[in-house]
Amino acid sequence: MRKKALSPAARREEAQRLSASGLCSARAACRILQLARSTYRYRGRPPTEQEEALHRRLQELSERHPRYGYRRIAALLRQEGWKAGKRLVQRWRRNAGLRVPPTRRKQVRRGVSTGLPTKATHRGHVWTWDFIADATVRGGALRMLTILDEYTRECHVLQADRALKSKDVLDWLGRAIQVHGAPEHLRSDNGPEFIAKAVQQWLKDRGVKTLYIEPGSPWQNGFVESFHGRFRDECLNREQLHTLTEARVVIEDYRQQYNQRRPHSRLGYLSPESFAQKELPSPVAVGLRPPSTGDGQTNTNQQPSTSA
Structure with missing residues (x-):
């Protein structure tokens, strides 16, 4: 049998095929297919003109x-x-x-996280990056790349362009690393620019662990989403950007103002740069040894005693 015959009409058609091919008689075909011989001999009426x-x-x-x-x-x-x-x-x-064939659900591409879900505990521990889109007054597209330190809330990169590909993303990330040092982890969504093999290999070569959020879960990348909300409310919605050059100037001015002067409620109403400077350890004076942790501190110069 070419297909599973369930309905009487399908079994009748299959029995007629077996009989016509000479494999068995019509009676044997009805017995094998458990089909009544009256059903085998049934001939439906032709359709009427209205039905046609x-x-x-x-x-x-x-x-x-x-x-x-x-x-x-x-x-x-x-x-x-x-x-x-x-x-x-x-x-x-x-x-x-x-x-009608059912609609196939789109397969969502996902990046491979190389680190465990991590909450930032110090500067440079976890960076996050994402895109935000807007348009100029003339209708030109604006796409902006944001790179943020989750602990200090410093915005290291806020670059606007017509389009940004994975190569452009790596260029700006490399510039931020040259200035601020490489982060331990980098959090992002599963955008094609972030999960590209070239990007993942570039980060692996520099020892940066990736943290990809679940698809359709922007709340897992809440730091950059919160920044984008403030950025859109305080800058994009208030400015009329006519050209790409004007947009870059205005956006860079906002980034500088955000980092240096804007009080952040989660940082005790300090600006991100002021909070970062406050969190940095003070350098030890030359010639002075850090204070001892207690009487039980071991002397590293003392040779270990051997017991017989």
């Missing part, structure tokens, strides 16, 4: 609306005055091979 016209109209509507299911096609037929139930339309469409 209805079938042609069903074909026309199905070709015009290929994504409509049998319920919508039946509703259109009834609106035109045809007497057609949804089960009849469903059966005719199934026999004609007009079933």
Whole structure:
């Protein structure tokens, strides 16, 4: 059998094929397929002219609306005055091979995290990066790359361009690393610029562990999302940016003002740069030894005693 025969009509068709091919008699085919011989000999009446016209109209509507299911096609037929139930339309469409295939769910590409979910505990521990989009007054696209330190909230990069690819992302990340040093972890979503193999290999070569959030979960990257909310409210929604050059100047001015002067409520109303300077350890004076941790501190110059 070429396919599983379930309905009496399908089993009748299969029995007729077996009998016509000479593999067995009609009686044996009915016995094998558990089909009554009266059903085997049954011949349906030919369709009436009205049914043929209805079938042609069903074909026309199905070709015009290929994504409509049998319920919508039946509703259109009834609106035109045809007497057609949804089960009849469903059966005719199934026999004609007009079933609408289900929509395949898009496979979401995901990056491979090389580090465990981490909360920033010191400067340079976890950086986060993401994109924010806007447009100039003339309708030109603006895409901005943001690189943020999750602990100090310092915005290391806020670069605007018409388009930013993975190569551009690596260029700006490399500049930030030259100035501020490489972070231990880098958090991002699963955008194609961030999960590109070249980006992941570049980060691996520099010992930066990647932290990719779950698809469709922007709250897992809350630091940069919060910054983008403030950035849009305090800058993008207040400025009219006519050209890309003007946008770059305005956006860089905002980045400087955000880092140096804007009080941050989570930092005790200090600016990110002031908080970062406060958190940095003070250098030890030359010639002075750091204070001892207690009487139980071991002397590293003392040779260990050996017991017999």
